[in-house]
Amino acid sequence: MNVLLLGSGGRENALAWKIAQSPLLDRLYIAPGNPGTASLGKNLSLNIVDFGQVEAAVIAYQIELLVIGPEAPLVAGLTDYLKHSEKTPDLLIVGPGAIGAQLEGSKDFAKSFMMRHQIPTAAYQSFYANQFAEAVNFLDTLNPPYVIKADGLAAGKGVVICIEKQEAINTLDDMLLKGRFGKASGKVVIEEFLNGIELSVFVLTDGKQFCLLPEAKDYKRIGEGDKGPNTGGMGAISPVPFANESFLKKVISRIIEPTINGLAVENIDYKGFIFFGLINVDNNPMVIEYNARMGDPETEVVIPRIAEDILPLLIETAKGELKTGKVMTDSRYAATVMMVSAGYPGDYIKGNPITIKGIDTTDLVFHAGSALHPATGQLVTTGGRVLAVTAYGMNVEDAFHKAYQTVRNISFEGAYYRRDLGKDLANISVD
Numbered sequence: 001m002n003v004l005l006l007g008s009g010g011r012e013n014a015l016a017w018k019i020a021q022s023p024l025l026d027r028l029y030i031a032p033g034n035p036g037t038a039s040l041g042k043n044l045s046l047n048i049v050d051f052g053q054v055e056a057a058v059i060a061y062q063i064e065l066l067v068i069g070p071e072a073p074l075v076a077g078l079t080d081y082l083k084h085s086e087k088t089p090d091l092l093i094v095g096p097g098a099i100g101a102q103l104e105g106s107k108d109f110a111k112s113f114m115m116r117h118q119i120p121t122a123a124y125q126s127f128y129a130n131q132f133a134e135a136v137n138f139l140d141t142l143n144p145p146y147v148i149k150a151d152g153l154a155a156g157k158g159v160v161i162c163i164e165k166q167e168a169i170n171t172l173d174d175m176l177l178k179g180r181f182g183k184a185s186g187k188v189v190i191e192e193f194l195n196g197i198e199l200s201v202f203v204l205t206d207g208k209q210f211c212l213l214p215e216a217k218d219y220k221r222i223g224e225g226d227k228g229p230n231t232g233g234m235g236a237i238s239p240v241p242f243a244n245e246s247f248l249k250k251v252i253s254r255i256i257e258p259t260i261n262g263l264a265v266e267n268i269d270y271k272g273f274i275f276f277g278l279i280n281v282d283n284n285p286m287v288i289e290y291n292a293r294m295g296d297p298e299t300e301v302v303i304p305r306i307a308e309d310i311l312p313l314l315i316e317t318a319k320g321e322l323k324t325g326k327v328m329t330d331s332r333y334a335a336t337v338m339m340v341s342a343g344y345p346g347d348y349i350k351g352n353p354i355t356i357k358g359i360d361t362t363d364l365v366f367h368a369g370s371a372l373h374p375a376t377g378q379l380v381t382t383g384g385r386v387l388a389v390t391a392y393g394m395n396v397e398d399a400f401h402k403a404y405q406t407v408r409n410i411s412f413e414g415a416y417y418r419r420d421l422g423k424d425l426a427n428i429s430v431d
C-alpha cells in the first residue's frame with residue numbers, strides 16, 4: 001500500500017516512523033515532511049491546504065491511504081473535497097470532514113455538542129461582537145478566574161485565563177471588538193474555570209467504533225514549574241500515573257462513548273483521530289477541548305507505546321471497519337523532551353546549525369522544526385520547537401532521565417528545554 005502523510009512536525013515524524021515499520025507498506029510519502037521523515041519515506045514539497053496540489057500528488061504517486069496530521073487542512077475541508085473528487089474515487093482517508101473537524105475548529109460547536117450529549121465539561125456561554133454587554137454581564141455569574149476562548153483556530157493561543165474581572169473585560173474587548181485573532185475571535189466562549197490536573201486521551205474512530213490509544217500528559221508552559229506563556233507543548237509522558245483503570249473507565253463511559261454515539265446520532269461522518277483534552281476534577285474527568293487530530297508532542301510518546309502494526313488500524317478506520325477495543329500497548333513509559341529555539345514561544349532566530357553526536361539507533365529523535373540548509377546540507381533550526389527527544393523507561397523518572405541523556409548529545413545555539421518534566425507527577429496520589 002502507498003501512503004501519503006500530511007504535515008511537517010514531530011507528530012508526523014513519529015507517525016511516519018511507525019507507518020514505515022509496517023509490512024503492509026509499499027511506499028511512504030510525507031508532505032511537506034522534514035529531515036526526520038526524509039529517512040523514512042519520500043518528502044513531497046506541496047502546500048497541504050491547497051486541495052488541488054494534494055489531489056495531484058495522490059494521483060501521481062498512486063496513493064491508497066491519506067493520513068492528515070494537522071488541523072488546518074481538516075477544518076478547511078480537504079477530506080470532503082477528496083471524497084467528492086471523481087479523480088480520487090478509491091482513496092482511503094484518515095481525518096474527518098469539515099463538520100467533524102468543527103469539534104476542534106469551533107469551541108462553540110464543541111461545547112454545544114457536549115451539551116447535547118451530556119458530556120461533562122465546564123459551564124459556558126458564547127457571545128458575538130454585538131453581544132459585548134451581555135458577555136460582560138455573564139462574567140458576574142462566574143467566580144474568577146475567568147476562562148475566555150476565541151471560538152476558532154488560533155494556533156493554540158486563543159485561550160486566556162484572567163484572574164481579575166477588568167482583565168477579562170479587556171480580553172473580551174481585544175477579542176470581540178479589536179479582532180485580536182481575526183475571524184477566530186468574532187465569537188468567544190466564556191466558561192467556568194476548572195481546577196485539576198490535565199491529561200489527554202486519544203482514539204482512532206470510524207464514527208461508530210473506536211480504538212483506544214495510550215493516554216498522555218503534555219507540558220504546555222515554557223518555564224519550569226509550569227510558569228510563563230503557553231507553548232505548543234514542551235514535553236510529554238505516557239502512561240499517566242493517575243489515569244488508573246477506574247479513572248479510564250469513567251473516561252470511556254462518560255466521555256468517549258457519548259462522543260462517538262453523538263457523532264453517529266448526528267450523522268457526522270468521522271474517520272480519524274480524536275484527541276480528548278481532559279481535566280481530572282476530584283477523580284472525575286471533564287472535557288477541556290477536543291482536537292480532530294493527534295497532539296504534538298503527545299504523539300511522540302503515544303505512538304512509540306503502540307505495540308502493534310498501526311497500518312491495519314488506519315485502514316480499518318478509513319474503511320469504517322474498526323472494532324471497538326484497545327490498541328496493544330508497550331508497558332514501558334515513554335517520555336519526550338522538546339528542544340526549542342531561544343525566544344520561543346515569542347520570536348526566535350532560525351538557521352542555527354544543529355549538532356547531534358553519539359546517538360544510538362534506539363534513541364528516538366523526532367524532528368519538528370529543522371531543515372537541511374539548501375547550500376551546505378547542514379541540519380539547521382527552522383522552528384520554535386526544533387526536536388522532540390523520546391526515550392523509554394521503567395517509570396516516569398527513568399524515561400525522562402534517559403530522554404535527558406540523549407538531549408545532552410544535541411546542541412544548537414540558544415537551545416532550551418525544560419529540566420523539570422515529570423517532577424510534578426511524583427507527588428500525585430493515585431486513589
Ligand code: AMP
Nearest residue numbers: 122147159191192193194195277288289
Ligand atoms: P484549550 O486550547 O481549550 O485546550 O485551552 C488551553 C489551556 O487552557 C488548557 O490546556 C487548560 O490548561 C486551560 N483551560 C482551558 N479551559 C479551561 C477551564 N475551563 N478551566 C481551567 N483551565 C482551562
Ligand code: GLY
Nearest residue numbers: 232233295296297
Ligand atoms: N500539545 C497540544 C496539542 O497538540 O494541541
